[in-house]
Amino acid sequence: MKKKSVLLLSFLLLIKFLVVQAQDEEEAKLTKGAETARFQKSAENGNCWVFIKYVVKTLASEAVGDDIEVFRRVQSNSVADSCENTGAPYYTIKNADANYFAGLSGEYLLVDNGTGTDGRGLEVFNLQSKKSIYSTEYYDELEIQQGRFVIYHKFSETKGALKNCRQAAQWKKDGFGIGWGRQSKLDLQTLKETPLGAIRCRAFQ
Numbered sequence: 001m002k003k004k005s006v007l008l009l010s011f012l013l014l015i016k017f018l019v020v021q022a023q024d025e026e027e028a029k030l031t032k033g034a035e036t037a038r039f040q041k042s043a044e045n046g047n048c049w050v051f052i053k054y055v056v057k058t059l060a061s062e063a064v065g066d067d068i069e070v071f072r073r074v075q076s077n078s079v080a081d082s083c084e085n086t087g088a089p090y091y092t093i094k095n096a097d098a099n100y101f102a103g104l105s106g107e108y109l110l111v112d113n114g115t116g117t118d119g120r121g122l123e124v125f126n127l128q129s130k131k132s133i134y135s136t137e138y139y140d141e142l143e144i145q146q147g148r149f150v151i152y153h154k155f156s157e158t159k160g161a162l163k164n165c166r167q168a169a170q171w172k173k174d175g176f177g178i179g180w181g182r183q184s185k186l187d188l189q190t191l192k193e194t195p196l197g198a199i200r201c202r203a204f205q
Contacts, residue, residue, distance in 0.1 A: 031110060033144035034103025039079040048083035051104055054090070054127065055082050058101050064115055065098035070127060091130045097121065105144050108188045112142070118179075118204040122152065124188065134191050139181065139202075150186040155179055156199050165201035176203040 030037070030049075039050040046058040046066060055073050058066035070093075071086040093099065093111060102110040107127045114120040122142065124134040138152035145151060159180045162168055168178050183196040 030101070031103035031142045031144055033105075033147075034110070035105055035147075039082065041083050047101075049101075049104075050079055050082040054104065055086055056101055056104065056109070057083070057086070061095040063095065063098075065095040065113070066100055067095050068093040068099065068101050068109075068111065070109065091125075091127060093125065099123075102142060103144065105147050105188065110142065110144075110150070119155070122150070124150075124186075124191075134186065136186070136193070138184075139204075148188050150188065151183065151196075152186075153181050153183050153202075155181045158199060160199045160201060162201075167203070168201060171203040174203075176205060178202075179204045 035051055037049040037051055041048045045060050048058075049056045050073065053073055055071040057069045057071070059069065061067055069089040070091040071088075072090045073082055074085060074087070077085050093109075097113045098115050100112045102112040102122070104110070109125045109127055111123045111125065112120055113123065119137055119139055122134075122136050122138050123132055125131065126133045136152075136154065138154045140153045143151040162178070165178060171178060179202045180199050181202050182199045185194045185196055186192075187194070
């Protein structure tokens with residue numbers, strides 16, 4: 001009996017380790033189309049990404065989310081050493097509302113904030129001016145195209161016709177609400193947001 005209990009405990013600990021590891025890997029995953037890191041290192045208290053011009057470190061805060069530190073990359077350092085030999089931060093973004101580093105595109109740094117799946121926040125920082133230059137709400141996933149355009153879905157104040165939402169009845173039966181949204185494109189250079197495509201229905205909790 002004791003042996004079975006030990007085996008069960010070991011199995012549960014293994015499952016917990018794999019779940020935590022999967023969560024860490026998911027959190028460390030950056031936006032599709034963002035600049036590819038030359039090197040990445042994960043630790044218990046945060047992650048480090050080495051890019052062409054910058055090194056970005058995330059530090060887990062006591063609350064949900066991370067503090068984000070940006071360093072100018074010292075070109076004389078090897079890629080693997082760049083996470084250790086950084087010097088003083090070039091720019092720091094303190095965790096305000098469950099902030100997570102979402103990716104880099106040239107001089108633009110993207111921060112995802114929030115904990116829900118039905119609505120999250122996106123904030124864009126310009127690393128040259130060291131300022132937040134844009135913020136909006138979105139849902140689903142982010143994508144950067146051509147190093148300049150950020151693609152995402154956001155809820156629409158204009159509602160579509162419920163008769164055109166074939167899944168509405170089933171969603172309501174399953175306890176979900178019905179929302180309306182459309183895809184949008186943000187131009188990082190002009191900060192102009194353009195709606196794309198038609199308004200579509202979406203289930204939300």
